[in-house]
Amino acid sequence: MEKIYGFTHYSFFTEMSELAKKHSSFDLSLGLPDFDIDERLKFFLKEAIDCDTHHYEPLAGNPLLIHNIILFNAARKNSIRLKENEITVIPCATFALHTALKSVLNQGDEVIIIQPSYYTYGPSVVLNGGVPVYYDLDQDFTINWEKLQKCISGKTKAIIVNSPQNPTGTVWKQNDWNQLYESIKHQEIYLISEEIYDTYCYDGIEHYSSFLHPELKNRTFCIFSFGKMFHTSGWKVSYLLASEYLTSKFRCHQQYISYSANAPAQYAIARYLEVFDSSENKNAMERKRDIFNEMIAFTPLEATKKAEGSVFQIVNFRNISKTMTDVEFSKWLTIEKGTACLPLSAFYNSRQNSDYVRFSFAKKDELIIEALEHLQKNL
Numbered sequence: 001m002e003k004i005y006g007f008t009h010y011s012f013f014t015e016m017s018e019l020a021k022k023h024s025s026f027d028l029s030l031g032l033p034d035f036d037i038d039e040r041l042k043f044f045l046k047e048a049i050d051c052d053t054h055h056y057e058p059l060a061g062n063p064l065l066i067h068n069i070i071l072f073n074a075a076r077k078n079s080i081r082l083k084e085n086e087i088t089v090i091p092c093a094t095f096a097l098h099t100a101l102k103s104v105l106n107q108g109d110e111v112i113i114i115q116p117s118y119y120t121y122g123p124s125v126v127l128n129g130g131v132p133v134y135y136d137l138d139q140d141f142t143i144n145w146e147k148l149q150k151c152i153s154g155k156t157k158a159i160i161v162n163s164p165q166n167p168t169g170t171v172w173k174q175n176d177w178n179q180l181y182e183s184i185k186h187q188e189i190y191l192i193s194e195e196i197y198d199t200y201c202y203d204g205i206e207h208y209s210s211f212l213h214p215e216l217k218n219r220t221f222c223i224f225s226f227g228k229m230f231h232t233s234g235w236k237v238s239y240l241l242a243s244e245y246l247t248s249k250f251r252c253h254q255q256y257i258s259y260s261a262n263a264p265a266q267y268a269i270a271r272y273l274e275v276f277d278s279s280e281n282k283n284a285m286e287r288k289r290d291i292f293n294e295m296i297a298f299t300p301l302e303a304t305k306k307a308e309g310s311v312f313q314i315v316n317f318r319n320i321s322k323t324m325t326d327v328e329f330s331k332w333l334t335i336e337k338g339t340a341c342l343p344l345s346a347f348y349n350s351r352q353n354s355d356y357v358r359f360s361f362a363k364k365d366e367l368i369i370e371a372l373e374h375l376q377k378n379l
Contacts, residue, residue, distance in 0.1 A: 011346075065267075112152065169309055
């Protein structure tokens with residue numbers, strides 16, 4: 001396995017999916033939906049072909065899309081009021097994370113990464129000349145604010161937060177953002193807030209964005225994903241919220257990297273936002289989460305806490321094996337028991353083991369049911 005910038009150029013995400021395919025296993029390892037997108041989205045993309053949408057859009061994004069992003073965010077229960085110059089349409093969340101870090105980091109600056117976390121965070125910090133500082137969530141996947149405070153030094157320049165979180169499904173509440181601000185208010189520390197599962201919050205929980213916090217707003221690069229909202233990750237359209245000052249810094253770099261995002265897809269998404277009902281998507285995904293949790297309760301696997309948000313459920317496997325590592329267990333479950341998952345240690349920089357694996361429930365109901373029936377019979 002090749003090492004690039006100190007990180008292994010290799011991903012369990014790829015390996016587990018390939019193992020599932022090789023062994024004809026039920027694949028609940030990745031968050032890629034296996035169901036079709038809304039037919040109206042397809043119609044609007046076809047409509048884009050007949051419009052003048054074949055050239056670069058403005059750096060900020062398609063004006064109609066910008067307008068409809070403003071309307072969509074204003075209509076949230078936790079309403080986000082936006083100005084045009086606080087919104088930038090971008091190719092994807094990974095691009096936004098990388099470019100936001102490029103906008104604020106100097107060589108040797110430290111960036112706190114809350115683990116478990118998505119595997120691109122550390123490399124993005126290093127590629128921008130920064131130094132990752134890892135903070136591990138407590139056993140119950142909550143934040144110990146005193147411990148987090150100890151990770152902050154005079155060199156800290158940014159903190160990366162993900163809510164709803166992949167992989168734990170935890171959702172940050174208003175008080176969490178208040179606590180974070182209290183920890184960083186005396187220092188110039190920026191926030192990279194990845195909120196790409198914002199439309200998937202369950203059990204009456206409403207997404208509360210970092211951009212709503214009056215003081216954090218001026219320090220925040222807040223990342224959203226139409227790919228996650230509409231199951232269209234291949235269209236490569238997302239958006240970033242930031243203060244006008246940080247937006248200007250971000251666009252200075254963006255213009256030399258991607259400039260703009262997919263033009264026909266921007267048009268289609270802009271039109272779709274005019275008819276999109278986020279509660280329908282949320283209710284459908286919440287039902288899938290509940291099917292998964294109701295059925296897994298009849299196996300030795302233990303979902304100790306239902307996901308509050310996102311499209312993932314973490315599960316404790318120690319009732320089945322006390323000795324296998326989570327990597328070994330994931331491979332065993334995929335190869336021998338015909339159901340693919342991911343080891344939680346894949347979401348840490350250097351951890352070799354944990355008591356948990358992650359499943360995705362962003363799948364057709366039939367696949368979830370068949371996979372869990374199979375596990376009920378075979379575990």
